[in-house]
Amino acid sequence: MTVAIEVSANDGTTWTPSGGQTRMPNGTLTLAVVSPRRVLVGGAVRGTGGLVQVTADGGATWTVAGGVPQPGFSWLAAAGGDTVDGLAAGAGGLYLSTDGGAGFSDLQVR
Numbered sequence: 001m002t003v004a005i006e007v008s009a010n011d012g013t014t015w016t017p018s019g020g021q022t023r024m025p026n027g028t029l030t031l032a033v034v035s036p037r038r039v040l041v042g043g044a045v046r047g048t049g050g051l052v053q054v055t056a057d058g059g060a061t062w063t064v065a066g067g068v069p070q071p072g073f074s075w076l077a078a079a080g081g082d083t084v085d086g087l088a089a090g091a092g093g094l095y096l097s098t099d100g101g102a103g104f105s106d107l108q109v110r
Helices: none
Strands: 002-004 023-025 028-033 039-045 049-055 073-080 083-088 094-097
Touching (some): 039 073, 049 073
Antiparallel strands (some): 039 049
């Protein structure tokens, strides 16, 4: 089962399906808002993998972030600027993005 990402252009009064690849695994979902137009949605499902999708245009299009560990992130946070932190699910670990969530690298903190 998957869940869809939808967007609102009127402060949540109505919602429409987002453009691009917007299916997320049904499980733990996390959200990080880097700016009003740049948002990350992450999903983690034990045994089926996870993924992070990023929009830079307010949800019109989405891309899959690189460097996401499996089974995904259980937590994402925008720290300001282009910095995004992610806490890996399962085996754990702390991951960092310095490009607004386009890619993540393992900080090797255990």
